[in-house]
Amino acid sequence: MFKNLILICFLGLSAVILGAFGAHALKENLSSEALSSFETAVRYQMYHVIVLLFVNTYDGFSIKQKRNISFLFFFGILFFSGSIYVIQLTTITAKSIWFITPLGGLFFIIGWISMIVLFVKKIKN
Numbered sequence: 001m002f003k004n005l006i007l008i009c010f011l012g013l014s015a016v017i018l019g020a021f022g023a024h025a026l027k028e029n030l031s032s033e034a035l036s037s038f039e040t041a042v043r044y045q046m047y048h049v050i051v052l053l054f055v056n057t058y059d060g061f062s063i064k065q066k067r068n069i070s071f072l073f074f075f076g077i078l079f080f081s082g083s084i085y086v087i088q089l090t091t092i093t094a095k096s097i098w099f100i101t102p103l104g105g106l107f108f109i110i111g112w113i114s115m116i117v118l119f120v121k122k123i124k125n
Contacts, residue, residue, distance in 0.1 A: 004052075004056050004066070004070055005053075005056055005057075007074070008049055008052045008053055008056060011045065011049045011052070011074075011077060012046065012049040012050075012053075014045075015042055015045040015046040015049060016046075018038075018041075018042050018045075018085065019039070019042040019046075022035060022038045022039055022042060026038060026088075030088060034088050037084055037087075037088060038084065038085070038088045040084065041080070041081040041082075041084035041085055041088075042081070044076075044077070044080055044081055044108070045077050045081040048073045048076060048077050048108065048111075049077075051073060051111075052070060052073050052074070055069045055070060055073070055115070056070060060122065061118065065118060068114065069111055069114055069115060072107050072108070072110050072111030072114060073107070073108065073111045075104070075107045076104045076105070076106075076107035076108035076111060077104070078104065079100050079101065079103045079104030079107060080101055080103075080104025080105050080107070080108060081104070082100075082104070083097055083100040083101045083104060084101060087101075
């Protein structure tokens with residue numbers, strides 16, 4: 001569990017650093033549309049870091065449930081936010097990796113649905 005929490009803290013730290021980097025260093029180098037996309041990636045990363053902290057410290061989930069939900073959100077951050085960072089910070093174009101960002105979004109959606117299902121099951125018990 002502590003390994004997950006360390007990784008989650010690293011993801012939170014990197015969201016803060018990337019947010020500051022975007023607000024200051026990229027402001028003059030990216031178009032307003034590109035900067036907005038970068039900010040969306042940072043925001044979604046931080047939202048899901050907060051959810052991961054909840055998931056991994058909530059006693060109502062089993063270790064297996066925590067692992068499965070964490071997997072979904074980790075890969076959501078990696079694919080969704082990560083692909084946007086790559087597109088905005090490198091010469092790799094969105095057209096060349098078009099499928100990665102929505103795949104990350106799908107991981108987020110499945111993670112949220114998984115949590116809903118677990119909570120509905122808890123209500124029924």
